[in-house]
Amino acid sequence: MQYNFDEVIDRSNTGSIKWHYTDDTIPLWVADMDFKAAQPILDSLQRVVEHGILGYTKQTDGLYQAIINWHSSRYGLSLTAEQIVFSPGVVPSISLMLNLFTEVGDAVLINDPIYAPFVTKTKLNGCKVISSALVEKQGRYEFDLADMEVKIKKNRVKVFLLCNPHNPGGRVWTADELQAVLELCKKYQVAVVSDEIHQDLTLRSHTFTPFLSLAKGYEHMTVGLTSMTKTFNVAGIKGSMIFVKDKALATQIKQQQQLNDEYELNLFAYTVMQSAYEQGGEWLEQALVYIEKNIDFTLQYLATHLPDIKVMRPEASYLVWLDCSAYADDDKALYDALRDAKVELNSGIQYGEEGHLKLRINVACPQSILAEGLSRVKQALA
Ligand SMILES: Cc1ncc(COP(=O)(O)O)c(C=O)c1O
Structure with missing residues (x-):
């Protein structure tokens, strides 16, 4: 079957760690995708629930x-x-x-x-x-x-x-x-x-x-x-x-x-x-194609609007490592500027000294959300 990864699913008020806000902040942080799970997985859970024991x-x-x-x-x-x-x-x-x-x-x-x-x-x-x-x-x-x-x-x-x-x-x-x-x-x-x-x-x-x-x-x-x-x-x-x-x-x-x-x-x-x-193989194959497109989209966006961010293109995963040292000189101020612009990324420093002035962005979401999130990153840093 063909999955629709463009579908925006409201995750607010679901106890989601990623979507923990009381305002309209866009979460591009914790490694959790905003995509519905594969249908065979949902069906298998449904069968258990229907069995009832x-x-x-x-x-x-x-x-x-x-x-x-x-x-x-x-x-x-x-x-x-x-x-x-x-x-x-x-x-x-x-x-x-x-x-x-x-x-x-x-x-x-x-x-x-x-x-x-x-x-x-x-x-x-x-x-x-x-x-x-x-x-x-x-x-x-x-x-x-x-x-x-x-x-x-x-x-x-x-x-x-x-x-x-x-x-x-x-x-x-x-x-x-x-x-x-x-x-x-x-x-x-x-x-x-x-x-x-x-x-x-x-x-x-x-x-x-x-x-x-x-x-x-x-x-x-x-x-x-x-x-x-x-x-x-x-x-x-x-x-x-x-x-x-x-x-x-x-x-x-x-x-x-x-x-x-x-x-x-x-x-x-x-x-x-x-x-x-x-x-789940069919879902995974399609999810990876979508993720790769979102990585390309992110790289292009940053090259155009924040050209001095040094981007490490991932060989696996939907997490992209960004060196923002051209735009910031303090880790907390960098993170806070993003939060003020209502977008959340992971501060690089939580991954060690090498993460100084870096950010980790999660691009596994519908491209419409990613685009809005990136525009807020631009607003915060440019
Ligand atoms: C490298 C790595 N190991 C482990 C985990 C989490 O594993 P678990 O939820 O099974 O404890 C993550 C989650 O992002 C991860 O990136």
Whole structure:
């Protein structure tokens, strides 16, 4: 079927985190799309509601098979049911893996800029944050492997939290780049926790590589974390997976989950997960075409009206990283100027020092909303 991504759906007064305002501010921030979910997902929920019994629910063979098929057909990642562990979210999984791989006081390596919970969860787990800045080359971020190695050695880093694809920079790390990271981590016995929640939002002409698919022989130190929530815009449903190929590590993770009874998801999460991976492909394909058009639209608009913003074109996701240093000299003032103009973007500084005077804009909304939001950005900065 043909989906209509131009449709404007009123989300005010729905408890939406994104649309939290009491006025007509346009939200171009948190990673949540203003698109209705795929029809097969909505139909699957409807069937559950019509059945009317919402009792205790376990994972079915059909659910495992849907996850296995999606990942093997798209990314060549072979999984068995025993290698899939369910978790309430990717962020809770990050915490769980830090808990397993570290002791209080241990050092954890992250890149800068990075999705903020990488830092907050590391600190909450009693670990030291060791940060390695990504370097910008020809408009895209790259790892600074030399810097990472120095820091791993000096701080005896225990875990590298990898963001693959990268948020907020939108990089889809190539197999060669990931291989180099793997070699480095192997050399110093650093465990790798790869957050791959943006995997399915990889855009035209880029190829996503699951870190786990490279980690043969190092599987006891590697997990992949992913979810259907970002891909299919069902974040309110919650639910995610930990992929773990090492049997002993899988047992450890499951034991850890027993502590808080965290190994079960709810009926709606299982329902959505299965229908999304079985029948959501058509929606996703069309959503990515629309997102790519909105990225082009945004780049053109900014080139015309705010030509001194340096834009990093994403290779995955609908999040665009904007260097606004030509238009501002204070992070708070930059954010406040936008809020005064009734548009909200994420302030770059929340992603680390590298985010100074940067903004992250979410373009996953009907183009009419995006156009109005961009005109307010122009009004605030020009
Ligand atoms: C890199 C990354 N990881 C994790 C999450 C959130 O995951 P969850 O809602 O499953 O905890 C996000 C949400 O934006 C994200 O960008």
